[in-house]
Amino acid sequence: MSANPPLLVADQLTKYFPLPGGRKIHAVDQVSLTIHEKEVVGLVGESGSGKSTLGKTLIGLHPRTSGTATYRGQPLPQRYRPEDFRYWAPKTQMIFQDPYSSLNPRMTVGEIVGEGLQLHTKLSAAEIRDRAGDWLKRVGLEPDHMSRYPHEFSGGQRQRIGIARALILEPEFVVCDEPISALDVSVQAQVVNLLDELKTSMGLTLLFIAHDLSMVRYVSDRMAVMYLGVIVEIGPASDVFFNPKHPYTEILVASNPEPDPASERNRRSATVTGEIPSPVDVPPGCRFQGRCPKVMDVCRHETPRLKPVSEDPGRQVACHLYGS
Numbered sequence: 081m082s083a084n085p086p087l088l089v090a091d092q093l094t095k096y097f098p099l100p101g102g103r104k105i106h107a108v109d110q111v112s113l114t115i116h117e118k119e120v121v122g123l124v125g126e127s128g129s130g131k132s133t134l135g136k137t138l139i140g141l142h143p144r145t146s147g148t149a150t151y152r153g154q155p156l157p158q159r160y161r162p163e164d165f166r167y168w169a170p171k172t173q174m175i176f177q178d179p180y181s182s183l184n185p186r187m188t189v190g191e192i193v194g195e196g197l198q199l200h201t202k203l204s205a206a207e208i209r210d211r212a213g214d215w216l217k218r219v220g221l222e223p224d225h226m227s228r229y230p231h232e233f234s235g236g237q238r239q240r241i242g243i244a245r246a247l248i249l250e251p252e253f254v255v256c257d258e259p260i261s262a263l264d265v266s267v268q269a270q271v272v273n274l275l276d277e278l279k280t281s282m283g284l285t286l287l288f289i290a291h292d293l294s295m296v297r298y299v300s301d302r303m304a305v306m307y308l309g310v311i312v313e314i315g316p317a318s319d320v321f322f323n324p325k326h327p328y329t330e331i332l333v334a335s336n337p338e339p340d341p342a343s344e345r346n347r348r349s350a351t352v353t354g355e356i357p358s359p360v361d362v363p364p365g366c367r368f369q370g371r372c373p374k375v376m377d378v379c380r381h382e383t384p385r386l387k388p389v390s391e392d393p394g395r396q397v398a399c400h401l402y403g404s
């Protein structure tokens with residue numbers, strides 16, 4: 081019998097955003113996902129596929145429409161009240177994509193980094209200042225940056241501030257939402273390395289959302305691929321990257337830019353053709369059917385469920401090519 085429940089279990093998690101006239105955006109549709117303690121799960125997929133919404137819904141930043149979620153076996157509220165945030169925020173945190181818009185321009189860096197302690201602990205102002213200073217050092221900034229404002233910092237430095245703000249409460253589970261997408265290529269690796277270091281030293285569990293599949297493979301234990309609100313493939317990160325099974329994953333991998341020009345030349349030059357359909361009018365059957373190079377008749381009317389691929393333990397694929 082296994083001793084501990086997984087850190088996080090989402091079951092049929094759904095988040096719709098209502099539109100006027102009773103229509104709705106199917107941002108996340110019946111996603112089931114288990115994340116184990118100290119695991120890094122990478123989440124990839126085109127813009128608009130629901131990655132951020134899934135991450136935010138998992139930690140209560142959006143109320144969920146339906147489905148359930150548990151944390152160490154304890155049910156997470158469907159809609160967080162202020163007391164739920166007080167209880168859960170020290171355990172679950174988020175690092176946001178855009179370090180320009182996610183830091184309040186009117187607060188000093190010390191106030192931004194210390195805010196979590198101010199809201200969630202009874203520490204004195206002096207203690208909070210001390211800890212904020214320690215955290216600035218820990219993310220590679222200077223303690224005397226505390227009295228400055230976000231606009232005085234570069235993108236990479238701002239993301240370090242965002243990391244300190246999220247981690248000062250010593251959470252266990254952190255959603256990293258494209259933490260390097262808005263940064264210059266030259267500083268991306270530094271921020272990834274910092275996160276990797278903090279993950280190891282703090283024993284963090286991460287949901288790591290990103291565009292760059294080779295980077296996700298590098299930082300993640302497992303990789304999940306999302307398309308139009310659903311997970312279409314999940315498995316050990318290297319397996320998914322080097323041996324993709326879902327036609328969408330195949331195309332994503334093939335179109336992922338390679339830093340090495342030699343291997344870039346050897347790649348198949350596949351790209352996903354056409355636009356991602358509107359999440360308001362999701363296609364019947366498989367959501368990828370309209371763009372899938374391997375589409376079959378069954379795909380147009382039967383929705384494939386995410387299920388294990390028999391010859392490959394640990395891999396799950398939602399595709400009729402792998403049986404119905």
Ligand code: ADP
Nearest residue numbers: 097105107126127128129130131132133134359
């Ligand atoms: P991704 O992070 O993969 O780019 P998102 O989760 O941001 O995707 O978005 C998924 C869908 O939900 C998109 O169609 C987006 O426009 C919509 N959406 C996201 N956030 C909101 C919101 N707060 N209100 C209404 N629609 C939203």
Ligand code: MG
Nearest residue numbers: 131132133257
């Ligand atoms: Mg996003």
